[in-house]
Amino acid sequence: MPQLNGGGGDDLGANDEMISFKDEGEQEEKISENSSAERDLADVKSSLVNESETNQNSSSDSEAERRPAPRSETFRDKTRESLEEAAKRQDGGLFKSPPYPGYPFIMIPDLTSPYLPNGSLSPTARTYLQMKWPLLDVQPGSLQSRQALKDARSPSPAHIVGPFRWEFPGQSDLSLHQFHLSNKVPVVQHPHHVHPLTPLITYSNEHFTPGNPPPHLQTDVDPKTGIPRPPHPPDISPYYPLSPGTVGQIPHPLGWLVPQQGQPVYPITTGGFRHPYPTALTVNASMSSLLSSRFPPHMVPPHHSLHTTGIPHPAIVTPNVKQESSHSDISSLDSSKQSDGKKVEEKKKEVHIKKPLNAFMLYMKEMRAKVVAECTLKESAAINQILGRRWHALSREEQAKYYELARKERQLHMQLYPGWSARDNYAANQQGKRKKRKREKQQAESNERREYFPNPCLSLPPITDLSAPKKCRARFGLDQQNNWCGPCRCKYPKEVSCLVRA
DNA sequence: AAACCTTTGAAGTGT
DNA sequence: ACACTTCAAAGGTTT
Numbered sequence: 001m002p003q004l005n006g007g008g009g010d011d012l013g014a015n016d017e018m019i020s021f022k023d024e025g026e027q028e029e030k031i032s033e034n035s036s037a038e039r040d041l042a043d044v045k046s047s048l049v050n051e052s053e054t055n056q057n058s059s060s061d062s063e064a065e066r067r068p069a070p071r072s073e074t075f076r077d078k079t080r081e082s083l084e085e086a087a088k089r090q091d092g093g094l095f096k097s098p099p100y101p102g103y104p105f106i107m108i109p110d111l112t113s114p115y116l117p118n119g120s121l122s123p124t125a126r127t128y129l130q131m132k133w134p135l136l137d138v139q140p141g142s143l144q145s146r147q148a149l150k151d152a153r154s155p156s157p158a159h160i161v162g163p164f165r166w167e168f169p170g171q172s173d174l175s176l177h178q179f180h181l182s183n184k185v186p187v188v189q190h191p192h193h194v195h196p197l198t199p200l201i202t203y204s205n206e207h208f209t210p211g212n213p214p215p216h217l218q219t220d221v222d223p224k225t226g227i228p229r230p231p232h233p234p235d236i237s238p239y240y241p242l243s244p245g246t247v248g249q250i251p252h253p254l255g256w257l258v259p260q261q262g263q264p265v266y267p268i269t270t271g272g273f274r275h276p277y278p279t280a281l282t283v284n285a286s287m288s289s290l291l292s293s294r295f296p297p298h299m300v301p302p303h304h305s306l307h308t309t310g311i312p313h314p315a316i317v318t319p320n321v322k323q324e325s326s327h328s329d330i331s332s333l334d335s336s337k338q339s340d341g342k343k344v345e346e347k348k349k350e351v352h353i354k355k356p357l358n359a360f361m362l363y364m365k366e367m368r369a370k371v372v373a374e375c376t377l378k379e380s381a382a383i384n385q386i387l388g389r390r391w392h393a394l395s396r397e398e399q400a401k402y403y404e405l406a407r408k409e410r411q412l413h414m415q416l417y418p419g420w421s422a423r424d425n426y427a428a429n430q431q432g433k434r435k436k437r438k439r440e441k442q443q444a445e446s447n448e449r450r451e452y453f454p455n456p457c458l459s460l461p462p463i464t465d466l467s468a469p470k471k472c473r474a475r476f477g478l479d480q481q482n483n484w485c486g487p488c489r490c491k492y493p494k495e496v497s498c499l500v501r502a
Numbered sequence: 503a504a505a506c507c508t509t510t511g512a513a514g515t516g517t
Numbered sequence: 518a519c520a521c522t523t524c525a526a527a528g529g530t531t532t
Binding site for chain 3: 354355356357358360361364365368372377378379380381382383384422423425426
Binding site for chain 1: 506507508509510511512513514515
């Protein structure tokens with residue numbers, strides 16, 4: 001893990017990874033602001049096409065693009081240049097939107113629940129949200145706010161196309177419910193297959209189903225089944241989507257909270273209790289108890305272990321219980337069907353808690369829709385290439401936001417799933433074809449890199465072994481610049497990233 | 503249907 | 518300690 005001991009004590013931040021290309025592109029950006037969207041689009045498209053073709057012929061090229069450091073113009077090929085410029089233009093002009101308009105939750109400084117027991121925002125949270133979004137009138141939750149959210153969730157093209165997608169049609173009185181607006185980055189992720197329903201917090205509008213507002217916004221009747229839902233418990237915040245259960249089919253106590261579609265949510269386990277996203281209250285309790293330090297589950301105060309709603313505290317974790325509800329979310333919630341101990345056991349193992357998103361993933365989540373809308377590209381691989389470039393084109397401050405978000409998200413994830421480890425998600429048993437193939441391919445790529453890649457740190461002699469890129473700043477930290485490679489050392493003040501081969 | 507592609511970063515495993 | 522690997526999102530494409 002990259003470590004920048006810039007202090008702070010929290011090693012979760014990856015400030016060292018913040019890369020700025022200002023030294024190279026600012027002028028271009030300004031100039032390019034006058035460029036037309038059509039040209040940008042054409043550039044990107046053609047560049048992508050050319051690029052992919054080029055990549056097929058030479059992996060070195062793709063690798064070169066991955067490396068932020070090579071600043072030498074001679075090192076760039078025309079294709080790449082045009083693409084980068086196009087991306088910059090978009091960043092600087094067309095897409096000049098608030099880089100990170102919506103991460104309200106995660107940015108709540110103390111990570112405690114912004115909710116008051118009655119479900120409304122705490123003053124602190126309101127203050128915070130108002131700071132983050134001055135335009136928002138963050139007041140204690142109300143039906144009005146829910147309606148506003150309901151409106152906001154409508155997948156209007158404006159959400160997708162416009163440079164500022166996170167407008168709130170009914171922009172007032174926002175409760176936290178409203179943070180599943182388009183392109184809002186969730187604090188934590190739902191498990192993948194957990195539920196076909198929309199999470200309470202979602203990244204992008206493409207996950208919203210028109211005319212099918214999320215359950216928590218609907219008062220009482222499930223749209224699919226027509227089965228009435230229990231009213232929204234006042235003490236449970238919809239902050240986190242909770243249940244992977246199917247609304248309406250199962251009278252899950254949190255059925256009203258069940259998201260509608262798509263976006264993964266951290267799962268809830270019915271049996272053992274690696275809980276998905278807990279209620280705000282439980283989150284709050286959890287965080288409060290875990291805030292200062294990450295207590296192991298056994299240290300969680302007993303009174304937090306079970307919410308008044310009967311929802312187990314996330315800290316009560318059956319170690320190594322995996323969450324994967326690919327079978328049936330419905331059945332996973334149907335306690336009556338869980339009489340079979342074996343089934344329960346299986347379900348426990350199936351549960352899958354996803355990794356928290358890193359900064360770049362958060363960025364991608366937010367920006368993907370924009371890129372897709374602008375470029376009319378749909379292939380994720382191409383989109384991701386653009387996003388990768390844009391990521392590098394972001395200013396330090398802009399990236400910092402995402403790093404901070406990611407850090408918070410990891411913290412939250414850690415607190416919600418104290419026993420979880422990324423290892424849990426390793427397909428340990430399935431290290432079969434795919435991974436082998438991948439490994440082989442990467443090995444081949446690595447070999448090609450050795451052959452073709454020049455030193456990314458400007459015009460220095462080629463680096464022979466590029467298989468292990470390390471950024472000096474990340475690797476040694478700011479206080480050990482004497483250990484940095486020469487190019488990095490001399491370039492750092494200009495914020496030029498570099499790669500060092502260990 | 504499953505894996506791949508493509509990106510960066512975090513965290514795991516292996517040496 | 519360091520290098521390498523896996524997974525996170527996403528959705529079209531390939532196998």
